[in-house]
Amino acid sequence: MSDPNAPQFWQDSYRNGRIAWDLGHPTPVFARLAKSGDYLPGNMIALGAGRGYDARLFAQHGFEVLAVDFASDAVVAMHQLNDPQHPVQVLQADMFKLPESMNGRFDYLLEYVCFCAIDPTRRSEFAALAARLLKPGGLYISLAFPIGRRPGGPPFVVQPDAVIELFAEHGFTLHHREFPPDSIPSRQKIEELLILRRTGEET
Ligand SMILES: C[S@@+](CC[C@H](N)C(=O)[O-])C[C@H]1O[C@@H](n2cnc3c(N)ncnc32)[C@H](O)[C@@H]1O
Secondary structure, three states: OOOOHHHHHHHHHOOOOOOOOOOOOOOOHHHHHHHHHHOOOHHHHHEOOOOOOHHHHHOOOOOOEEEEEEEEHHHHHHHHHHHOOOOOOOEOOOOHHOOHHHOEEEEEEEEEOOOOOOHHHHHHHHHHHHHHEEEEEEEEEEEEEOOOOOOOOOOOOOOHHHHHHHHOOOOOEEEEEOOOOOOHHHHOOOOOOEEEOOOOOOO
């Protein structure tokens, strides 16, 4: 099974320990954002959340977080690692099939090593998903990784300028971008923080 659209592909990766992307802790970049006070706690959805390190981080800073993943071992890990003082709501689902009742419900959408995990032909669908899930004014927070050149995937390369252009077609404007000084050493300069604001009406 080598189809990244299928939950079994990811489930097999978790089951076989082929999870080189898994940091075992939240990225320091999101840790800085969460404690900066620049982003007030609100409703957040974390897509392709994996074992949920980043989702739990934001929950610990007062955000109401819904973490979505379709691989059962990732979901089991999120339940096991959940912090009862600051629980994350965990949902096992294909993000592309999230119900319309979730439209416009979130102030923030968090993405790390998820955009690069999906089939590149679905990137426009992903941007449309972000547009429908976020409230007008809501923020898409992405640590775009991996930048550069590499054949195939996942992870499939991400070009931040192309992401900004694609999301603009779905009603987003650039709020902030940076090469984070606090990326983990092996990801310095190959990941870029992109924060895009969803403007306008439903797309
Ligand atoms: C490379 S892992 C990254 C996990 C996590 N964000 C991290 O940084 O550790 C990508 C995750 O996205 C999930 N995923 C991929 N496509 C998905 C989909 N259509 N719906 C829900 N989850 C998906 C996979 O199961 C996997 O856990």
